[in-house]
Amino acid sequence: MIMSIILTMVGLMAFAWHTGNRKEILSSPVVVPIKKDSIASVKAFEKVYRVLMSPRCMNCHPSGDIPLQGDDSHLHEMFPKRGKDGKGLFAMKCGSCHQPSNTPGKHSPPGNPEWHLPPADMKMVFQGKTAAELAKQLIDPKQNGNKSMKQLLAHSEDGLVRWGWQPGEGRTLPPMSHAEFKKAWETWLNNGAYAPKSKP
Amino acid sequence: MINLTINQKPYSIDADPEMPLLWALRDLIGLTGTKYGCGVAQCGACVVHLNGEAVRSCVTKVSRAAGQKIVTIEGLSKNNDHPLQLAWNEISVPQCGYCHSGQLMSAAVLLRENPNPTDQDIDNAMAGNICRCGTYPRIRKAIHLAAELQKKEREAK
Numbered sequence: 001m002i003m004s005i006i007l008t009m010v011g012l013m014a015f016a017w018h019t020g021n022r023k024e025i026l027s028s029p030v031v032v033p034i035k036k037d038s039i040a041s042v043k044a045f046e047k048v049y050r051v052l053m054s055p056r057c058m059n060c061h062p063s064g065d066i067p068l069q070g071d072d073s074h075l076h077e078m079f080p081k082r083g084k085d086g087k088g089l090f091a092m093k094c095g096s097c098h099q100p101s102n103t104p105g106k107h108s109p110p111g112n113p114e115w116h117l118p119p120a121d122m123k124m125v126f127q128g129k130t131a132a133e134l135a136k137q138l139i140d141p142k143q144n145g146n147k148s149m150k151q152l153l154a155h156s157e158d159g160l161v162r163w164g165w166q167p168g169e170g171r172t173l174p175p176m177s178h179a180e181f182k183k184a185w186e187t188w189l190n191n192g193a194y195a196p197k198s199k200p
Numbered sequence: 201m202i203n204l205t206i207n208q209k210p211y212s213i214d215a216d217p218e219m220p221l222l223w224a225l226r227d228l229i230g231l232t233g234t235k236y237g238c239g240v241a242q243c244g245a246c247v248v249h250l251n252g253e254a255v256r257s258c259v260t261k262v263s264r265a266a267g268q269k270i271v272t273i274e275g276l277s278k279n280n281d282h283p284l285q286l287a288w289n290e291i292s293v294p295q296c297g298y299c300h301s302g303q304l305m306s307a308a309v310l311l312r313e314n315p316n317p318t319d320q321d322i323d324n325a326m327a328g329n330i331c332r333c334g335t336y337p338r339i340r341k342a343i344h345l346a347a348e349l350q351k352k353e354r355e356a357k
Contacts, residue, residue, distance in 0.1 A: 077242070078242075078327045078328040079327050080327070080328065081324050089324045089325060090254075090306075090309050090310040090313055090314065090321070090324060090325035091247065091254035091305075091306035091307070091309040091310055091325045091326070091328070091329075092254075092306075092324060092325060092327060092328050093253060093254070095253065095255065096241075096247075096253065096254050096255050096256060096328070097241035097255075097256050097259060097328075099259060099260065099261065099264065100264065103240070103241070103259045105240065107240060107242075108240045108241070108259065109240070109241050109259060
């Protein structure tokens with residue numbers, strides 16, 4: 001009798017917990033795919049995180065308002081500032097030096113037609129974020145540039161993202177190929193976009 | 201042939217589209233006010249305006265400038281009377297002067313976008329323009345003076 005009461009209580013608590021989670025997911029503007037595999041998702045995000053925290057990605061997702069530079073992610077020489085739209089300030093706009101394509105030679109400005117930081121009202125910081133924090137941030141439209149799940153999936157093919165694998169002379173590549181990254185990115189998202197557990 | 205509009209005048213040049221704009225300005229067109237400093241967008245001596253924005257002409261390819269409006273130091277004003285030029289003259293800002301066409305072109309973008317800049321705004325705008333003579337205090341002072349001159353000029357109109 002006591003055992004059956006305990007089991008019933010555990011069952012009710014589990015239902016309540018599950019319902020609570022579902023409510024949280026349903027209230028999110030991001031459409032979460034039906035297929036869910038938290039193990040595959042979290043495992044894929046480990047790869048995604050390694051790429052996003054590499055200098056080619058993180059340098060333009062700084063915690064401050066000055067971009068980072070180089071494989072050691074030091075503050076950008078000349079201290080250009082983010083500006084409201086992420087494209088710099090006054091005579092120090094990104095496009096002042098960064099051209100539509102990489103300028104040849106070591107220590108020359110890398111380039112892309114869309115070169116910019118995230119805007120001031122949504123900084124999309126990578127620097128200093130744990131895997132758990134970054135995963136949650138990436139799927140939150142209030143923190144990811146208002147991107148839907150569909151837009152997030154497409155983002156791995158964004159021109160500026162792809163630039164990371166064509167960064168010009170003297171810059172190391174992300175720790176895996178773009179194809180491998182894209183596969184991990186899609187696996188993470190398509191399996192429920194689970195965040196790794198936060199470390200205590 | 202590549203068509204450029206420089207200081208409101210049309211030019212047609214026979215150049216490799218990959219040629220730095222600075223080369224075209226100085227060697228093909230003869231506008232030598234814009235200076236070569238580092239060649240890798242690190243010093244600011246070569247700043248010109250491309251459709252009103254400051255760009256470093258040493259790394260800006262002619263192809264990017266084709267069909268666009270370029271302004272060099274020679275075209276900043278008709279009679280060397282831009283408020284910045286007047287202020288530079290009043291305060292005797294330059295020492296050797298080599299970097300100052302770039303300094304002025306950068307400062308002109310600042311004053312257009314922010315007619316009353318603070319010291320911090322000036323730092324934000326000018327941090328990419330290096331002066332080997334260290335005329336930075338005078339540059340800052342002159343930009344403040346130019347802001348006043350610009351304000352008076354506008355009030356007088």
